[in-house]
Amino acid sequence: MNQLFLFPPAASLEAKGVDQLYFVMLGLSFAILALVFGLIVVFAWRYRAGSGARRSKLPGFYAHEMEIGWTLATLLVFLGIYGWSVEARQVHWAPPHGALNVRVVAKQWMWKFEHPSGAREIDALHLPLGVPVRLDMTSQDVIHSFYVPAFREKQDVLPDRIVTLWFTPSRLGQYAIRCAEYCGTNHSLMGGEVYVVTPAEYARWADRNADRSLPAAGARSFAALGCAGCHEARADLAPRLADLYGSKVALEGNRSVLADDAYLERSILDPRADIVKGYLPIMPSYRGVATPEEVSALVAYLKTMKSGRTP
Amino acid sequence: MSGATLITERSWGEGDQEFRASLGMWVFLATEILFFGGLFLAYAELRSQNVEAFDEAGKHANFFFGTLNTILLITSSFMMTIALVCSDKGDRSLLRAMLLVTLALGVGFLLCKGLEYRSDLQEHLGPGRNFPVRLPAAQAFFAMYWAMTGLHAVHLTVGLGVVGRVWLIARRPVWPENFHRTLHVSALYWHLIDVIWMMLYSIFYLVGRAT
Amino acid sequence: MTDATFDAVPERSSSAPSYLEDGHTVASWLFTTDHKRIAILYAAGITFFFFIGGAAATLMRLELVTPYANFLSPDEYNRLFTLHGVIMVWFFLIPSIPAVMGNFLLPLMIGARDVAFPRLNLVSWYVYIFGGIVTLYSLVAGGVDTGWTFYTPFSTMFSNSHVLAAAAGIFIAGFSTIATGVNFITTVHTERTEGMTWFRLPLFVWAMYATSIVMVLATPVLAASLLMIVCERLFHLPIFNPDTGGDPLLFQHLFWFYSHPAVYIMILPAMGVVSEIIACFARRQIFGYRFMVYAMIAIAGIGFFVWGHHMFVAGSSNYANLVFSLLSFIVAVPSAIKVFNWTASLYRGRITFEAPMLYALGFVGLFTVGGLTGLFLAMIPIDVHVTDTYFVIAHFHYIMVGGSVSAFFGGLHYWWPKVTGRLYHEGFARFAAILMFFGFNFTFFPQFIMGYAGMPRRYEVYPPVFQIYHVMSSAGASVLAVAYLMPLFYLGWSLLHGERSPPNPWRATGLEWQTSSPPPKQNFLVPPRVAHGPYRYHAEQDPSDLAEIDSGR
Ligand code: HEA
């Protein structure tokens, strides 16, 4: 059927560091095990009942000094490997500028991806070789976990929050995506494939599948202009916008208004005009910041926003 | 074997009963504190993420009942302390009276709490629709409110049972020899319930009003 | 060698029947307040639950032989591993050593008549059984599918299984744990016999003391988090629901704040048992007694501050992760001290290899493997890759099954003559111990490899490349099952037909051996007095060591 599958391929720049750390730890562990097992076996043999070994009082040094010694030695080794592991991860904290930004939505039991070009795919993810990738991930229901063993990367995906994960694919090929956080019935079937392709191929693919519709452009602007930073962060900072279109909005000053196209546009260009009840007037005006095309795209996008949460 | 004497039921293993009982109770109180501690931690975490909503929601907590209940419980703890002093002095009738007052105040607390819950529900502060505060996170405040005050009310009910039992024993013509210990340990529990309420009072009724 | 320590045990006199002979009715058992009988009641309980949990494991291992869903639907599989985890952790392992051996031995070892609160002790057992019944009800009613970790929002808003009943059952059992903890702490403080100073306590007693502190301080936090789950699920109070200001990660913090200390509830007692056994069969004082005590206290204390290492990829802050990673290394230092001290205790000993010793040495080895892989997990870069894979499964089975369960069996054999007054068949026992060691490694070592290769946990259907490891693991599990079933037979046989045991068959030194086997109801006919530490073993080798031992080093 297959030969022993010992290691997944290392297909990201990050994977090498992890493997290195792992091998060193393996070596260290085997050394410790050899020491402990070795001593046990040697003592067990030499001091078995009936052997002629000497058993007089312990020499003086074989007491406190030795104990303190091995305690400190252990502590030092521990601090050493801790330091190294921190060092190995630290470079990985903030994604670099210009990373390819893919949005990921997890739901029971599938992965949905949306590329900057608007290209969408489900349970499959095309990525260019050698380009840092940044995934902005959220879940529509329970907690999932995005896991690509070949990248040695994993991140839990939470509902109502955007978490990011970034890495740089470093090897062409096809690798498995798995869900690593238990999420219900079909948790073990929630997966997909990453296809790492050359940048040129990726560009072609992204272009071929690009979504040129107005709402898609609006969605891109929504991310690019920073709307998501408030409206998809915490619900008490800025109101949720899903299902807004067509609903009745309670405003400060005991007024209310129907959320139609005009209201949406006004909210973007002149947010101070209508302040939603319970919120502070912190939203900046986008007049002059967003082009008229962008504004109409935004409105189109807002109209399509539906809360995906299953009741 | 030598002529070892059999140990009789009483002589060995009796130890210091008083110390044993109160140590046991103190350890138990430590677990109670951590039980509520977990909930306080949850409250703190949620509040730190939704400060405004929590302050806003705090204004909807019923200040009148909260304060009244605080007064009731503090008084009851005071009565309990008098009862302890009575037990030291041997004043039996005052002791019984003080226990009865403690019980009455405790029952009064539960009644007020019931009235408060009713008015809260009428204002739709419970789980469900028509929540009066627009900020959604205010609902988290009230979730903690219901969970923690509810748990406290359960503890208070248990406390009533504990104190009631002491009262029943105190009514006997002859007190059992361990009566003082029972009273002492029960009083510790009652005070704990009081202390926890004080903290609940400050996080649910005062916080929102301070700003 | 006629050291008074070993031989001055009074024969049982007819005027003091053993605790087993003191009443034969069912009521004399069910309403007993004798800590020794309560220990037997607990033993019955945990044995029952161990086989329930084991049956679930058997079904899981059977299903995992092939990469496809064979005879279990996904929902059934999910219910099985939840059941397995819940039962094994809360109804088997946590009560196992403390409530069975702790109950039986703690008063004996400190020279007491009974625990501080005997009636509370009996109540704890009933509460434990009641909690177990409620949990079993949730199983019969259709099961729970959240995993033993009950992560929100799945457990509160999405699962449509019997979460409430399971949570209630665990909640109830928690009271039993707390009551046992309160009882043990008070017992150690107030019931020590004359001369039993703190640094003359056997390490097993210290282990129980440290464990009890963790039980008393950690369990209520579990109760609080389960209560919040019930509030959200039953009353729809939105505590974890992010739509209304709740926070799903909050649950994880509270759960692990309990559950990491809880893993030390599961290992500290085992460390205590192993210390007793190694001292006895190496005929040697435990090396570095005081360090061993400090190490246990340190584990219990620092253990409260490392919970975040279960949440490296959960979405908490990078800085928090660094701190938790560091603390996880710190908490491993005292465990290292213990491993080295056990090894050093063998030096210049006079070692024999009866079954308890085989289990104890197995413990040291398997605990070391489990602990070392814990260090892998404590390193953030490695954990990011292997968290929620079989690497973690292997890590904790090495410690909990290879470590704690082995220690449990070691203690069971060691104190069997004391508890029952009968000797077991040494040959069968050694065979079972060795079989268990090999069966165990056979079952769980392959899981390390597949874990690093990327096999996620809680998967019923898995990529075929991993099949070979799963087949090995399942084959090992069947060996393990045989090894676990064996004691049931030869110990059961010994109960009925075994040779009568003398009071001190191992020529051990602890106080529990200075009374008849089985002990009389009141434990000691003469109130014991203690004049020296617990491990006076060199005496038979070199009397000049005695002064040193007694000086309490
Ligand atoms: C009895 C139970 C027990 C014990 C004692 C431990 C002990 C340890 N555990 Fe384990 N752990 C669990 C039970 C236990 N664990 C369980 C049940 C889970 C999973 C829960 C779930 O998700 O379902 C888990 C998960 C778990 C994780 C999270 C994994 C994940 O989900 O991503 C981590 C991460 O840091 C961890 C670390 C440790 C460490 C550092 C120790 C240390 O205390 C170990 C210390 C011991 C040693 C280190 C060995 C001896 C030392 C030497 C011989 C010294 C020489 C060594 C050197 C010089 C290198 N454990």
Ligand code: HEA
């Ligand atoms: C103390 C704790 C403990 C113990 C003793 C065990 C014992 C065993 N565990 Fe356990 N295990 C856990 C605690 C424990 N486990 C926990 C906490 C989890 C995580 C759960 C979760 O993810 O939520 C877990 C998860 C877990 C998994 C991962 C499941 C998954 O993620 O998909 C596996 C897989 O192999 C496994 C296997 C085993 C085996 C083979 C044993 C063996 O050692 C058991 C051997 C015992 C027997 C075999 C009993 C003998 C009885 C019989 C043979 C009777 C059979 C009768 C019938 C079949 C009718 N366990």
Ligand code: CUA
């Ligand atoms: Cu999604 Cu597991």
Ligand SMILES: [Cu+2]
């Ligand atoms: Cu842990």
